[in-house]
Amino acid sequence: MQTTSLLARKREREVRKVSAVFLIPALLIIAVFIIYPIVDSFRTSLFDWNGITAGKKFIAMNNWKELISDDTFWKAFRNNIIVMVLSIVIQMPIGMAIATFLDRVGKKGTIFKVLWFLPMLMSSVAIGYLFKYALDTNTGLVSTISRMLGGKNIDLLGNPKTALLTITVVICWQFIPFYMVYFMAAYSSLPADVYEAAIIDGATRGQYFWRVALPMMKPSIKSAIILSMVGSLKYFDLIYVMTGGGPGDASELMATYMYSNAFESYRMGYASAIASGMFIVITVISLVTMKLINGKEEV
Amino acid sequence: MKRKLLKALAVVLAGTMALSVPVYAKDEKTKLTLWHIQTGTMASCLENSAQRFMEQNPEYEVEVIQMQNDSYKQKLSMAMSAGETPDIYIHWGGSSMIDYVEAGQCADLTEFMEKDNYKDQFVDAGIEQCTYNDKIYAVPVENISVAGIFYNKDVFEKYGLEEPKTLAELEALCDKLVEEGVAPFALANATKWTGSMYYQYFATRKGGLEPFKNAAAGTGSFEDEAFTYAGEKIQEWVDKGYFNEGYNGMDDDSGQARQLFYTGQAAMDLMGSWFPGTVIGENPDFIEKVGFFPFPELEGSDADQSLCVGTVGDNLYSISENCEDKEGAFKLIQSLLDEEAQKERKSFGKIVPLKNYEAEDELTQEILDTVNAATGIQLWYDQYLPSEVAEVHKSTSQEIFGNLKTPEEANKEMQKAMQDYLAK
Numbered sequence: 202m203q204t205t206s207l208l209a210r211k212r213e214r215e216v217r218k219v220s221a222v223f224l225i226p227a228l229l230i231i232a233v234f235i236i237y238p239i240v241d242s243f244r245t246s247l248f249d250w251n252g253i254t255a256g257k258k259f260i261a262m263n264n265w266k267e268l269i270s271d272d273t274f275w276k277a278f279r280n281n282i283i284v285m286v287l288s289i290v291i292q293m294p295i296g297m298a299i300a301t302f303l304d305r306v307g308k309k310g311t312i313f314k315v316l317w318f319l320p321m322l323m324s325s326v327a328i329g330y331l332f333k334y335a336l337d338t339n340t341g342l343v344s345t346i347s348r349m350l351g352g353k354n355i356d357l358l359g360n361p362k363t364a365l366l367t368i369t370v371v372i373c374w375q376f377i378p379f380y381m382v383y384f385m386a387a388y389s390s391l392p393a394d395v396y397e398a399a400i401i402d403g404a405t406r407g408q409y410f411w412r413v414a415l416p417m418m419k420p421s422i423k424s425a426i427i428l429s430m431v432g433s434l435k436y437f438d439l440i441y442v443m444t445g446g447g448p449g450d451a452s453e454l455m456a457t458y459m460y461s462n463a464f465e466s467y468r469m470g471y472a473s474a475i476a477s478g479m480f481i482v483i484t485v486i487s488l489v490t491m492k493l494i495n496g497k498e499e500v
Numbered sequence: 501m502k503r504k505l506l507k508a509l510a511v512v513l514a515g516t517m518a519l520s521v522p523v524y525a526k527d528e529k530t531k532l533t534l535w536h537i538q539t540g541t542m543a544s545c546l547e548n549s550a551q552r553f554m555e556q557n558p559e560y561e562v563e564v565i566q567m568q569n570d571s572y573k574q575k576l577s578m579a580m581s582a583g584e585t586p587d588i589y590i591h592w593g594g595s596s597m598i599d600y601v602e603a604g605q606c607a608d609l610t611e612f613m614e615k616d617n618y619k620d621q622f623v624d625a626g627i628e629q630c631t632y633n634d635k636i637y638a639v640p641v642e643n644i645s646v647a648g649i650f651y652n653k654d655v656f657e658k659y660g661l662e663e664p665k666t667l668a669e670l671e672a673l674c675d676k677l678v679e680e681g682v683a684p685f686a687l688a689n690a691t692k693w694t695g696s697m698y699y700q701y702f703a704t705r706k707g708g709l710e711p712f713k714n715a716a717a718g719t720g721s722f723e724d725e726a727f728t729y730a731g732e733k734i735q736e737w738v739d740k741g742y743f744n745e746g747y748n749g750m751d752d753d754s755g756q757a758r759q760l761f762y763t764g765q766a767a768m769d770l771m772g773s774w775f776p777g778t779v780i781g782e783n784p785d786f787i788e789k790v791g792f793f794p795f796p797e798l799e800g801s802d803a804d805q806s807l808c809v810g811t812v813g814d815n816l817y818s819i820s821e822n823c824e825d826k827e828g829a830f831k832l833i834q835s836l837l838d839e840e841a842q843k844e845r846k847s848f849g850k851i852v853p854l855k856n857y858e859a860e861d862e863l864t865q866e867i868l869d870t871v872n873a874a875t876g877i878q879l880w881y882d883q884y885l886p887s888e889v890a891e892v893h894k895s896t897s898q899e900i901f902g903n904l905k906t907p908e909e910a911n912k913e914m915q916k917a918m919q920d921y922l923a924k
Contacts, residue, residue, distance in 0.1 A: 251599065
C-alpha cells in the first residue's frame with residue numbers, strides 16, 4: 202500500500218519535472234516576445250525619444266500627462282468603443298444565424314460554407330484596397346448604383362460622419378465568417394440526442410434553438426464576445442489601409458494613433474505611452490467584462 | 501620541457517595567425533550596401549551603375565537594396581537605432597537630414613564634393629538643399645521635382661480654355677469647368693500631402709519664402725497672414741466645387757485621382773513633376789494629352805511670384821558616419837550620375853539636378869524652364885518640418901479641406917505644435 206503511494210508520488214514529481222522542461226521553450230518565447238516588450242514599452246513611455254538617436258531624455262510622467270489631456274487619444278478611444286460595440290452587435294447575430302442555417306441544411310450547404318468563408322482567407326490589406334475602389338466616390342460601385350437609381354455620388358470614406366461606420370461594416374464583412382465557423386464548431390459539439398429528445402418532446406425548431414441550443418452554447422458565445430472585444434480594441438489594419446485615421450481624426454483608433462506617433466511623427470516615447478495606455482485600458486475592460494459575464498452565470 | 505614545447509607552439513601559432521590575417525584581408529572585398537526606393541526600370545538603372553562601379557573598382561562588392569517607399573523612413577530609423585545603418589542611404593533632406601546629422605548617422609561630404617569642383621556641376625538649389633551648418637551632407641541625385649499644374653489638353657480644347665497666368669484667370673477657368681460639369685482639379689486627399697501642395701503654393705504666392713522659414717525657425721508664426729490666406733483660399737475653392745467629390749476619402753497612391761484625370765472627369769491635377777513619369781508607366785498613350793503650366797501668379801502680392809514648391813534632387817544620397825570606406829562610397833554615388841546613368845535617367849523622364857541637363861521633350865522643358873526661372877524653391881513642408889510637426893501640418897491641411905476646422909483654428913494648432921517642438 203505504502204510502496205504504491207510512494208511510487209505514485211515519485212511518478213508525480215517526475216511528471217512535474219518533465220512538464221517544466223517542456224514548458225521552458227514556450228515560456229522563453231512569451232518572456233522575450235510578449236512580457237519584455239510590454240515592460241519595455243512602459244519604460245520607454247518615460248522618455249522623450251525619437252526612435253533613432255542613442256540619447257533618450259528622461260521626462261518622467263510627462264508623456265502620460267499629455268496622454269490624459271490628449272483629445273485625439275480619447276477620440277480614438279471612443280472610436281474603438283464604437284467599433285467594439287458595433288462589431289459585437291453585428292457580427293455575433295449574423296455569424297450565429299449563418300451557422301444555424303448551415304447546421305440545419307447540412308451537406309447541401311457546402312457551397313455556401315465555402316463562399317461565405319472566403320473573406321476570412323483574404324489579407325486585410327487586399328480587402329482594404331478592394332473596398333477603397335468599390336467605395337470610390339466617383340467611379341466606385343456604390344456611387345454607380347446610386348447614379349443608376351437617379352441619386353448622387355456617395356462619399357463614404359471622405360465624410361467624417363460616415364468614414365468610421367463604413368469601415369466597421371467592412372470589418373464585419375471580414376470577420377463574420379470567423380464567427381460563423383466558430384459557432385458551427387459550437388453546434389457540432391452539441392450532443393445529437395439532446396436535439397432528438399427535444400423534438401420527441403414536441404419542441405419546434407425555434408424552441409429548440411432559443412431554449413436548448415443557445416443556452417448550451419453560452420460558453421462559446423461568451424468567449425466569442427471576449428475575442429471580438431479585444432480584437433476591436435486593438436484593431437488596426439483596415440483603418441490604416443482605407444483612411445489612415447482620417448479625415449482629420451474622424452476614424453482614428455488607438456492603434457493607428459500609436460502607429461502614426463511612432464513611425465510618422467517619430468515620437469517613440471509618446472507612442473509607447475499610448476501603447477501602454479492601450480494595454481491598461483484593454484486589460485481593465487476585458488477583466489471587467491469577464492467578471493460581469495461569469496458573474497451572471499452564477500446567479 | 502613540456503612548458504617549453506607549449507611556448508614554442510604558441511609562438512608558431514601566433515606567427516601563422518599574424519601571417520594569415522593580411523592575406524585574408526586582401527582576399528576579402530570591401531562591402532558597400534546601398535538603400536534606395538526606386539522601382540521598376542529606375543531600380544535597374546541603379547543596379548547597372550553599381551555593376552559598372554564594381555567592374556572599374558574590383559576591390560568593392562556592392563549590395564544594392566531596393567526598399568519600399570511607404571515604410572522606408574521607419575525601416576531606416578530602425579536600422580539606425582540598431583546600429584546597422586547602410587553605408588549609403590537616401591533621404592529627402594529638410595529636418596530628417598538634420599536629425600540624421602545630429603544623431604551622428606550622416607557623414608560630412610564637403611571635402612569630397614569640393615574636390616575637382618565636383619559640386620559645381622550641380623544646380624545651386626540642389627547643393628543648398630544638402631547643406632546644413634555650411635557643410636554638405638548629401639548628393640542630390642534623382643530628380644528635380646517641383647509642383648505645377650498638369651492639365652488634360654483635350655478638355656481644355658473642348659471648352660476653349662487657355663493656360664492661365666494669374667490666379668484670377670485660373671479661377672475664371674475653374675468656374676467655367678464647374679458650369680460644364682467637369683471637376684476643375686483631380687484631388688485624392690486621404691494621402692494628405694496632395695492637398696497640402698495647394699496650401700503651400702497659396703502661402704508662397706502670398707508671402708514668399710520668409711513666412712514659412714521664420715515660422716519653422718520659431719522667429720515667425722504659422723498664424724501669419726500668408727497662412728491664413730492659404731487656408732481661406734482653399735475653403736473658398738472647396739465651396740465653389742473646384743475639386744472632385746469625395747477627395748478626402750480618396751488615395752492618390754492607388755491612383756484614384758488620376759483615374760478621374762485620365763477619363764476627363766477632372767481637368768487638372770496639381771502634382772509634382774514626377775507626374776509624367778507616372779503617366780508613362782500607367783497609361784503611356786495618354787502622355788501626349790498632358791500639358792503643364794506653373795502655378796499662376798497672385799496679382800497685387802509683394803512676394804516673388806516665380807517661386808516654386810518642390811525639391812531639387814528629390815532623393816539625396818548620404819553616407820553613414822560608420823561607413824568604413826567613405827571615399828569608396830562617395831565614388832559609388834558618383835557612378836550613379838556618370839554619363840551612362842545620366843542617359844538612362846533621362847530616358848525615364850527624370851530631370852537630374854545637373855547644370856548640363858537638356859530636356860528632350862516639350863513637357864520636360866516646360867518644367868525645367870519653370871525651375872530655371874524660379875529665384876528660389878520652397879522645399880515641401882512635410883520634408884522641411886520635423887516629422888511630428890509635419891504630421892500636424894498634413895492633418896490640419898486635410899481638416900481645412902474637409903471644412904472640419906477654420907483656417908485660424910488649424911494654423912493655431914500648427915503654431916502650437918511648432919512651439920512645442922522648439923521648446924524641447
